[in-house]
Amino acid sequence: MKASDVANILSDASEQDIAEYQNDLRKMQARNTTELQHNVYQNRTQFIKISKDAEKLKEEMRTLRNLMSEVTGTLGQATAAGTGNEADAKAKRRGNRSSVANLEALWNTHLQTLWKRVEGSQKFLPAVSGRHILYESGRWVELNAATWKARRRVYLILLNDHLLLASEKKRIDPSGGAPPSNLNNTNDPRQKRTQQQTQLVADRCFPLQDVHLTDIGARPKAPGITSPTSPTLPNPSSNSNAINVRIGTESFTFATSSTQEAPEKAKFLTNFRKASEDLRKQLTSETEHREKARESVNYYATRSSGLWKRADLMDGLNERSASMSSPTPSGSGGGSSTGSSMLLDVSGRTRSIRDIESEIDSLDIDIALQRFESAVPKVESLRETAKGIRGNAWAQDVVSFKVDERASRLAAVLVRALCEEGRSGWGAYVRRHVGWMVRLGEEARAREGWLNARSSIVRKRARQCTFTGSLPHYLSQLSYVYFTLLANTLSIFSTAFPPATTSAAVVWAKQHVEEFNEVLARQLSSVERDSETWKDVMSNVKKQAGILSEVGLEFSDLVGKGVEEGVNGDASVPWGLGLRA
DSSP states (O other), rough: OOOHHHHHHHHTTTHHHHHHHHHHHHHHHHHHHHHHHHHHHHHHHHHHHHHHHHHHHHHHHHHHHHHHHHHHHHHHHHHHHHTTTTHHHHHHHSSSSSSSHHHHHHHHHHHHHHHHHEETHHSSSSSOOOOOOOEEEEEEEEOOTTTOEEEEEEEEEEESSSEEEEEEEEOOTTOOOOOOSSSOOTTTTHHHHHHHTOOEEEEEEEGGGEEEEEEOOSOOOTTTTOOOOOOOOOOOGGGGGGEEEEEEEEEEEEEEESSGGHHHHHHHHHHHHHHHHHHHHHHHHHHHHHHHHHHHHHHHHOOGGGGEEEEEEHHHHHHHHHHHHOTTTTTTOOOOOOGGGGGGEETTTTEEEHHHHHHHHHHHHHHHHTTHHHOOOOOOHHHHHHHESSSSSHHHHHHHHHHHHHHHHHHHHHHHHHTTTTTTTHHHHHHHHHHHHHHHTOHHHHHHHHHHHEEEEEEHHHHTOOOOHHHHHHHHHHHHHHHHHHHHHHHHHHHSSSSHHHHHHHHHHHHHHHHHHHHHHTTTTTTTTSSSHHHHHHHHHHHHHHGGGGGGGOOOTTTTTTTHHHHOOOTOOOOOBBOOO
């Protein structure tokens, strides 16, 4: 602002106006300075944050560049190795099915062949998705664990999830000749034909996770122990080819037929260790999948027994369960992760369903312990949470249902506490409990329950009034009880309940006044009208009914109505203490 502008503004100003204008300028200068400092600090903070993010991104890009270099080098080496041995690459491509369906079909074919060749194997190894054979060999003999003598020839068939032990059932030799003595000569055509014609029978089958395999290795043979020289059972010349298989309390010892078969043992051990590791990974993946499923919305939803009565919510639960991917046989998970269902968008903030369920559990504890001060705000908070859930209508319905269920249970406990005989007449106590019921949206339930409780008290106190012979005295007591309790009830009602519900209290009071009129007519049925007793009774009743005017009710015309008709002689009306004419 120029000096001329200031001079024009303050040309007609007094000294006080100039001082005020100077103060305003100082305040404006201080405010501008403060805003400038705030902006500088904010810009500096954002600059530091952006610098850190840029540095972090630079590190990630550097790591990614290194990884890409490693991948490029590995692919180059694989390509070079593949071009160097093209024949092996073609054979490997023929064996490796690119389609999972084709691989499953191949495994099923191998399994069906095993069923035909090994009798009883289908009972142990039914068709299961992903089950396949990893290793199969008949170059093993079972040893006596104590004497190390060969007992019989066995076939070890290793699958991805089981270990099958089979033995020869029957040997068919069309030529009728004796079996060849040199069974280890695999190049003998006659031996090959004999092995192809051998029928096997399944002896034992064990789950792979229960099998413990021990490589006995070079174990010295005990002195004086010799192996059998039967031509049908090979003589294991060295214990270095022996292995021990333990399943629980059972133990088996197997060995290859000669030292030349040492690679057979190494091949079996390699396949067994690989199968055990793959099975362990698969079981671990399945366990993690189950844990994630337990932590999902579906698991927390089914914890509520009342949910099973809601067909629409259960249909949504079934659809979600069907859409959730299950682990593949190899142990890898499916498409979408189950853990993603743990997170909900609540009013723009990401919250876990476990946190919401923890709040519901805390609400259950408060309801059980009747801690109404903390239970009612929790219901309100959970209702706001349920309304704020976005993008998951089913989860919103489930949370709302569970919160409404707890709110109804809490309201029932509050009504029961509100209607206690010794406390239903305490003004502060009733106001506090009714306030909680109103916040829960159960105002009508509180009103109905409390008025019914007060009706019970009115009738109970009326029955406690005893008739000792003096009719005016008895009716004076009765009218005092009725109208005092009605006035107290209306007074508490007007302070505890909203004014819009006052009509319900008026209707309630009118019903009890009419009930009192019936009792009054029955008691005065034997008293002559305009007699001293009749006048005395009616005067006391009118006087006692005047207390209703203090709470805003004018029932002076209603009190005593019908008494004259009852006196004039209706035969159906009881006389005195209930006697009829």
